[in-house]
Every structure is written in structure tokens, then in C-alpha cells.
Amino acid sequence: MSKANDPVLQSWIPVNEDSDFPIQNIPFGIMKKGKGHRVSTIIGDQVIDIFELNKRGYLSGLDIPNSVLKNEFLNDFISLGKKKTNKVREKISDVFKKRSRKLKNNDSDRKAILNDVSKVELTMPVKVGDYTDFYSSRDHATNVGKMFRDPENALLPNWLHLPVGYHGRASSIVVSGTPIRRPKGQQIPADSKQPVYGPCKLLDFEMEVAFVVGKKTELGETINMDNAEDHIFGLTLFNDWSARDIQKWEYVPLGPFLGKNFGSSISPWIVTLEALEPFRTTSPKQEDPKPLPYLKNTKKRNYNISLFVDVIPENGEGKTVCETNFKYMYWNMCQQLVHHTVNGCNVNVGDMCASGTISGPKRGSFGSMLEISWKGSMPVDMPDGTQRKFIQDHDTVVMRGFGTKNGVRIGFGEVTGKILPALK
């Protein structure tokens, strides 16, 4: 077991029981500092400036260039390779474990390195070259098929044979806390052939988890099930905001476009695959039909990570409208990446692949308002007496996610986004 995953390990930085960031996590993110940016991690509520940590000799022997750590994005850091970035996690674990005194007892170093999370700005952790969205939760695809197609044949013919996916917009992925403007666009009123233009009326979230590519491939190269995990650096929570009315009118035959690309929100920390190792769990059986050999999965590739979505009205009390789990994925991340590259499509460090909406088998575990309110037919009662079929102006959507094992909780922190009214 790596030190960073040791369940009895504790840090001299206080960590609350409900913190996502014990010393076993050590995720990576980017903190704004002055006019620059720093590669960072977090323990408890202390954001750790890894550039300063390195500069002051606490990562000695790892030989990491300053430019990698004083950087607007994690891409160069991730490009060092897992072997090195895992050593960084180990070293950080050593520096902050309870018995380590060197940094704890050095006031000036501590001041330069530690930053209260409430006082720092966390920015986009990676520069996303390409972003792909999958559609890999069977319950979600079944719900959508039941609502919009045939309840008896909810899944389309290809769905059980391949992880359906499509390209999304990289430029409009924003970090948690960035407000999202309600989009305008074309919608088709019921029983009309003439579209109208105006603000989206059916604004939705989608609870997803995205992985960040950690190792590039060249055009023509493929990734297989045995080496796929080498290419996955870590995971973030992903809110794939969706304008259902815009999407409905535009998406045939080439897929979602303006119904999605007005914004997607991610949590600021990338939690490494290694930190999530304790939560690895059985993948669903794929027997009927069996996937083609290149997609055949024989290992535990799913992760038992609880996921939550809260909707919070302005100045009001929030409500958890969704409790789901990343383990519900039918197609796992390795299958997604293998399929993505089976034709030779190249991937780059920092590319993002989102899971698609993660829904569980019951209404309370559905990952979008579309499913929760069943196309608006079953509104959600809010604590303030109002109802929600979809997301209203000034609502904030908060997503959270964590796994717990042997008393250690490893989480993602939050991804939040507040909806601003459409521009006049």
C-alpha cells in the first residue's frame, strides 16, 4: 500500500471528519497567487502551494522545474508522468504526516506554503484540449429512451455494444463558482412548425464525473484495456448544464450543440486514480450482449463514489434532489478510452472525458431534473414551498462526491454554479 493511501495516516493539519481532503487524498489543482498561478494540493482546509514547497526543498530529489509548478494549468505537471506525480503525492504525505516536524516547526516556510482555502481563488485546473461526453449510465439512457422514444425499447440498438459518446465544447468548461448565464436560442413550441427565439425554459444540470487524460497518444495509435489506466490521471465532478428545449430542436441528426456548449462546470481538484483505489468495485456484467473483444472487461473498473446534487434557491434553503453513485456506470472509463481511440483518434494530456449523466435505478438517484421531474410531470417540492421542474434563475446547483472506507473519506469538494437570468 502506498503511504498516501494508508488508512491510519493522519496529518498535523487538522482535518474534520466531513472533509474530502485528508492526507490520503492529495488531489491537484491550480491556485491563483498574485498575478500568477501555482500548482497546489489541499489537506483539510489548507491549500498547499507546491511551487513554494519545492522551492524550499521539501520535494528534493524529484527535480521538478519551477516552470511546471508556477503555471496556469496542471498540463505540464501531469505530463511529468504518473511515476513522478505519484512520488510528489508520497513526498507531500511525508511532509504533512503527524510525526513530521520540519515544515510544521518552520514558521516562515509554513506561511509561504499554506493558504486558508477560504482566502484563495482556485482556477481551471487543466487546459482542456478536447472534451468528450459519454452516455454510459444504463438507467439514464433507459429513462431518456422511455420518455422520448419507446418505453418497450428504450435503449437504442447500438447502446449495449459501445459506449456512445460525442464531442463537446472545451472552451466553455469553467471552474466551480463561475456563474452560468441562462442561454437563449431556438426552440420549437408544441404542435408548431415555426421555431421561436428566446431564453431557454428547460434549463437542467447533469451529474457527471469526468476523467482527465494523463498520457498522450499519437494519431493512429490505440489504447487497450490493459494499458488504459496508465492514460487516466484523475477525476473531477462535472456538471454538464443542458438546455433541454434548445437541444430537442437542434440535435437531429448531428447531436447536441447549443443545448450544451453554453457552459459546463467542474470541481477545482483533480483526484488521482491512485487516491480512489480503495473505492474500486465490481463492474456490471456485460453478457447480453457481450461486447466485442476489444471492449471486454474482466476487472473491477467501477468506483463506489457517492454523488449528491443540491438545488439552492436564492436566499432559500437547499434540497438534495439526487443521491447517486459512480458505481452505476455500465461502461467504465477504460472502455470509454479504448473505444475513443480504437480508430486511431489521438488524445492529449488535459483532455477531458465525462461519463454522461449518472443515474441509479430509482427516482431519488436520477442525475438530471429531466429524469427527476420526469419531463416536468413530477415537480420537486422545495423547502421554501416553491416547486422545481427545471432550474430557475438565481438557483445555485451544488454537486458533491466522495467515497468512504476504513474511516477515510476521499472526496472531490464541490462544483457549484449559479444561474444568472438571460440577457435582455
Added chain:
Amino acid sequence: MSKANDPVLQSWIPVNEDSDFPIQNIPFGIMKKGKGHRVSTIIGDQVIDIFELNKRGYLSGLDIPNSVLKNEFLNDFISLGKKKTNKVREKISDVFKKRSRKLKNNDSDRKAILNDVSKVELTMPVKVGDYTDFYSSRDHATNVGKMFRDPENALLPNWLHLPVGYHGRASSIVVSGTPIRRPKGQQIPADSKQPVYGPCKLLDFEMEVAFVVGKKTELGETINMDNAEDHIFGLTLFNDWSARDIQKWEYVPLGPFLGKNFGSSISPWIVTLEALEPFRTTSPKQEDPKPLPYLKNTKKRNYNISLFVDVIPENGEGKTVCETNFKYMYWNMCQQLVHHTVNGCNVNVGDMCASGTISGPKRGSFGSMLEISWKGSMPVDMPDGTQRKFIQDHDTVVMRGFGTKNGVRIGFGEVTGKILPALK
């Protein structure tokens, strides 16, 4: 009229009649030089190193930083803004016009600045952040609808109301000359419910023109019909390679993915909108139905640019299988960009938006083998006695495009790509 567009202007660099690059063109591209790259242009068959031109004082007064011109991509150069990049075109026009002696008579400067096109490597001109593919030729959409849906209702309900588009893969866009490996993937045999895995059997090209975004917007911002051209830097030829069998099985409901993202090829020069001004022509009437007001077009926004596709077997004689024209677009570039941002989606310098396959009204003007061979039912006879329904291994596809007015021909050069057999 700008000097760079003057039809009587000639250069002291010899320019053949069938050259795409007279002194009126002055497109921009990137040349590899040693271990570095240079922002470049071309007159006749001489590639002009703009970094050297600037360093040796021929662009004095423009105050362009060296780092912008000694650069792997044009993005920083384009980001200087049209006002400045148009001045660069003017200055270059002055330096190379027939009466200008300064550079012509300076042997060492000339040697440092001019490079025979046959001896240089032209690389990807821009770093593409996001790539969008539209579907804006009415004849193409009609042909596809006739083949795969209802010949009586070939266009889908949304098609005449909005420029349908979808996100493509930016990482796999390559420059002319890069070989393309035949992709492998899932296909569904006729009358089967079980997909098979193997090399694509229906490999196709799509003759497209792409524009490069020249001015960024922020998330939430929109572009309108009056300012859209300010955001378009220039155009390239675009071969949207397509694996029809892979695409057919995967594309419902979220659009094309692996059927497209194994590679797209572009011509190395970005021809500015200003150089194409003489070819501006009337846009098609959009009366039935009228587009919504935000898409209403009242100006000449189409371009009369002839486009050609040759298929060349290995060691064999080629055949021009398509002669079409950029003027056939139903939705023009401004409408595409306005629609793309109507929901607040942000665009960045270097983003690429392709037209979709450009087909004219007759078979000889169809922009893909799918249409030319009408799903394989009407094979093309090649000069060597073979036939083509789709593209075979070792075939090279060459696309060309140019406009001619007042004896001046402004073109794109070629985009070529040779198909390599699928890997075993």
C-alpha cells in the same frame, strides 16, 4: 481598394498563371525552419519568412514582437488583430511589388527571407482550440436525406431554420500531406443485430471550406450579423474524412464520433477574408421559411470559389471526381458564427468552423463519394480501368480551390492526404 487587392499589381517574384499565390493573395502559414517555426506567406513558389522580413526592417513601424513571428502557430499573430495583420499584408505587397528594389537587390536579405516551396515543410498553421463542423449545403443535406430517409421529405424539420452543426475533434486535424490511416471500428452488417469489428470499408472524403476565428469572445457574449466578419480571420480547404460504416452504426442519437475523429486534413495556408473580397457573391434567398431575425442575412456573404477533388490511385492517373463551388452554401459563415454564439458559447482565436460537405445541384458537383457513387450504386470509372465507390488503400485525395477575377487568381493551394492500410 487595398493595394493587396489591386488587380494590376504584379510582383518581382515570378508568378505562373495557374498559381494560387499572386501578390494579391498573401495568405498566412507556418514554415518549419531548423528546429523552430516561422510565420510565413507565399508569392508564386517562394515562401516568405515573415520573421526574417521583420528582423531585417522590412516591416518597420508595425512593432511586431519577435516571439509572435518565431512561433509554432499563427494564433499569436492573428491575435494582433485584423487592423495590424492587414497592414502586414500591405507592407509585404509593397516590398514585393514589381517596382520595389530594396529587397530584390539585397542578396543576403533575399536568401534569408525567400525559400523555395519545394524545399520547405509547411506545418499546422493554427493551434485549433475547438473545431465545429456545420452541415450547411442544401444539396448535400438533401442528398443524404434522400439516400437515408425520405426522398419526399429529405430535409429534416430544423434544417431550413438553423445552420445545423456539431463539435468535432480538434486534436486530429492535420496539415496537408499527412497520411491518414484507415480506421478500424464497429460496423453493423446488413440484416444483422450483432456488430463486427474491423477496418472501415466505406472510407470517404468530404470537400469543405473552414474558417479560422480571428477574434475571441467571452463566455456569455454573442456575435451578430453586423460584426461577424470581424471575427473571421481567413479560410482553408478542409477534408473531413469520414468512415461511413462506423458513422452509420454509432451516430444515433448523439451524432458522429469515431466515424470522423480519426483525422481531418487542411490546406497549409490561411487565405484572409480580405484577399477573397473580389469573390463575394449573392447569398441564396431564404424566404421559405424566413430565418429568425438574429440569422437574417441582407448582404452578399457567399464566395464564388471553385473547388475540385481529385482521386489518385497509387502509381496511377488521377481523376477529378468533384467540381463544386463555395457559393453553393445555404447558410453562410456569418450565420454559422452568429448561431454558434447565440447561446453565449465563447470562441477563441484559432478555432475552426468547417462548412460541411459542399455539394452543388448535379452529380459532378457532389462533395463526397457517398453522393458521387450514390451509396455505392454508381461507381466512378478511373483512368486505370478500376472503379471507385469509396476511397481505397494507397489512394491520394487532393482538394484544390480558387477564385478568378480580372485575371487575378486567388487560391488555397492543395490539401492532400494518402490513405494507408489499416494496422493489422
